[in-house]
Amino acid sequence: MGVAFGKNKKEQVEPVRAKVTGKIPTWLRGTLLRNGPGMHTVGETSYNHWFDGLALLHSFTIRDGEVYYRSRYLRSDSYNANMEANRIVVSEFGTMAYPDPSKNIFSKAFTYLSQTIPDFTDNCLINFMKCGEDFYAVTETNYIRKINPQTLETLEKVDYRKYVTVHLATAHPHYDSAGNVLNLGISIVDKGKTKYVIFKIPATAPDRTKRMSPLEHTEVICSIPSRSLFSPSYCHSFSVTENYIIFLEQPFKLDILKMATAYIRGMSWASCLVFHGEDKTYINIVNQRTGKPVSIKFYTDPMVVFHHVNAYEEDGCLLFDVIAYEDNSLYQWFYLSNLKEGLEGNAKIIPFPTLKRFAVPLYMDKNAEVGSNLIKLSTTTARALKEKDDQVYCEPELLCEGLELPQINYAAHNGKPYRYIFGFDVQRTLNPNKIIKYDILTKSSLRWGEDHYWPSEPVFLATPDAKEEDDGILLMTMVSSDPQKLPFLLILDAKNFAELARAYVDVDMHLDLHGLFIPDTDWDTRKQALPKEVQDRASDCPVASQTGQA
Numbered sequence: 001m002g003v004a005f006g007k008n009k010k011e012q013v014e015p016v017r018a019k020v021t022g023k024i025p026t027w028l029r030g031t032l033l034r035n036g037p038g039m040h041t042v043g044e045t046s047y048n049h050w051f052d053g054l055a056l057l058h059s060f061t062i063r064d065g066e067v068y069y070r071s072r073y074l075r076s077d078s079y080n081a082n083m084e085a086n087r088i089v090v091s092e093f094g095t096m097a098y099p100d101p102s103k104n105i106f107s108k109a110f111t112y113l114s115q116t117i118p119d120f121t122d123n124c125l126i127n128f129m130k131c132g133e134d135f136y137a138v139t140e141t142n143y144i145r146k147i148n149p150q151t152l153e154t155l156e157k158v159d160y161r162k163y164v165t166v167h168l169a170t171a172h173p174h175y176d177s178a179g180n181v182l183n184l185g186i187s188i189v190d191k192g193k194t195k196y197v198i199f200k201i202p203a204t205a206p207d208r209t210k211r212m213s214p215l216e217h218t219e220v221i222c223s224i225p226s227r228s229l230f231s232p233s234y235c236h237s238f239s240v241t242e243n244y245i246i247f248l249e250q251p252f253k254l255d256i257l258k259m260a261t262a263y264i265r266g267m268s269w270a271s272c273l274v275f276h277g278e279d280k281t282y283i284n285i286v287n288q289r290t291g292k293p294v295s296i297k298f299y300t301d302p303m304v305v306f307h308h309v310n311a312y313e314e315d316g317c318l319l320f321d322v323i324a325y326e327d328n329s330l331y332q333w334f335y336l337s338n339l340k341e342g343l344e345g346n347a348k349i350i351p352f353p354t355l356k357r358f359a360v361p362l363y364m365d366k367n368a369e370v371g372s373n374l375i376k377l378s379t380t381t382a383r384a385l386k387e388k389d390d391q392v393y394c395e396p397e398l399l400c401e402g403l404e405l406p407q408i409n410y411a412a413h414n415g416k417p418y419r420y421i422f423g424f425d426v427q428r429t430l431n432p433n434k435i436i437k438y439d440i441l442t443k444s445s446l447r448w449g450e451d452h453y454w455p456s457e458p459v460f461l462a463t464p465d466a467k468e469e470d471d472g473i474l475l476m477t478m479v480s481s482d483p484q485k486l487p488f489l490l491i492l493d494a495k496n497f498a499e500l501a502r503a504y505v506d507v508d509m510h511l512d513l514h515g516l517f518i519p520d521t522d523w524d525t526r527k528q529a530l531p532k533e534v535q536d537r538a539s540d541c542p543v544a545s546q547t548g549q550a
């Protein structure tokens with residue numbers, strides 16, 4: 001029996017008290033926010049792709065050993081317009097929709113032809129972003145939606161373009177230790193002068209403007225013209241080190257000309273993303289301080305990367321780890337027509353990810369011989385081979401296979417040397433998966449799974465007295481394909497994968513994408529304590545029968 005990927009989920013606006021088994025660490029106080037698609041049909045109409053689904057935000061508030069769950073649909077303009085029309089009227093990633101189906105093709109053309117860049121959706125279903133004191137639900141378009149992280153209510157619609165010229169931006173921003181946000185966007189201006197824009201949103205606005213949003217102080221770190229002006233590379237994430245930013249210009253590209261005519265042709269945005277298997281993957285490295293790209297031209301074989309894991313500097317080199325695919329079949333695979341038969345038990349071959357480590361030299365010895373390896377590190381077998389025209393071909397080290405949704409001890413190790421990756425263990429055929437911990441140093445791994453349950457991306461939190469990188473816990477949701485088995489929040493010891501606690505909730509929980517943990521120390525807990533009557537009302541949840549740990 002499969003997890004129903006395409007089934008609409010009910011929101012749970014009133015907090016429900018979870019049934020906790022085991023012991024939740026007493027220091028763990030805060031809210032885990034997670035985001036993902038929850039509604040795939042509206043009235044008689046259905047979305048085509050899993051990434052089209054309307055954003056359903058959910059949260060686990062953990063305090064004094066108790067857990068409260070709630071969920072709420074993001075009231076995006078897209079959601080509201082669909083609800084009002086009782087059908088899908090806003091285009092999403094894999095579904096093209098028209099506000100008025102009675103209009104003929106010429107009036108559609110008339111309405112949309114004037115816009116080279118269409119007005120995208122604000123269905124922010126991928127992740128959350130913390131910006132100063134504010135929290136946003138985010139997707140990859142120019143719109144982000146402010147939310148109340150305690151009640152999950154939807155607040156303002158913010159258009160990045162008011163602050164920085166980007167039409168697309170990643171849903172995986174980076175944060176420095178002061179909480180400043182660094183993100184990468186794509187700007188499509190002047191019909192073809194396409195560029196990648198790296199921008200910074202300060203954690204706090206200067207004193208005299210304290211009441212303004214930090215977004216008002218967004219600063220462009222650098223703009224890099226796209227190699228092909230009408231086809232910027234699709235960019236889902238990027239990585240940072242202490243001094244550099246790394247992003248890939250991969251041969252999975254957004255065809256702007258196709259996009260400009262997609263409405264009249266009745267084609268989805270997804271169909272404007274094209275994989276060019278004959279092209280190279282270019283590695284762009286930008287100096288964070290100067291905003292200048294490193295002048296050496298690095299490239300590697302064609303690949304498609306959605307998630308960067310981490311990057312760091314070592315002895316004049318830069319090492320970065322990515323989850324790579326051979327082509328774009330992952331996004332093809334998520335069409336609901338592929339998923340809806342139910343996943344478990346059928347032997348569908350799924351796109352298989354590989355964790356690859358790249359090493360690039362930050363300086364090049366002009367006298368180095370053509371063909372020589374510019375990487376002298378003993379810690380990696382990744383090579384960077386000098387070529388005739390001063391280009392450098394990068395050959396990665398293959399670290400591990402089958403790891404996706406990578407997470408690390410971000411607070412202490414992002415941009416710095418690190419050893420452990422936590423993630424979702426992808427198997428070659430789809431069966432409920434496991435959580436994996438991969439040790440880069442020993443190349444060994446640990447796994448945790450439970451029959452009939454699908455884990456979400458695991459979020460790492462360090463213990464308050466942490467000494468080692470993996471002194472901490474992992475938080476993840478577990479959703480079952482068996483309706484008899486209740487979903488739960490799982491808390492594992494990140495060191496040895498010992499189960500610490502689980503919190504069962506009797507709700508219709510969805511499979512989600514990404515999330516964010518907000519420790520109580522990040523906000524005034526007095527303001528957000530659950531009101532007494534809500535606590536009394538919150539229903540206890542019966543414990544599901546437990547199956548053994550795999």
Ligand SMILES: CC1=C(/C=C/C(C)=C/C=C/C(C)=C/C=O)C(C)(C)CCC1
Binds near residue numbers: 051092126139168270
């Ligand atoms: C709407 C829209 C887009 C949406 C992309 C989405 C929604 C991607 C989701 C990716 C996920 C969830 C990846 C997980 O690893 C594009 C193509 C950027 C550009 C055109 C308009």
Ligand SMILES: [Fe+2]
Binds near residue numbers: 172236306307514
């Ligand atoms: Fe992602």
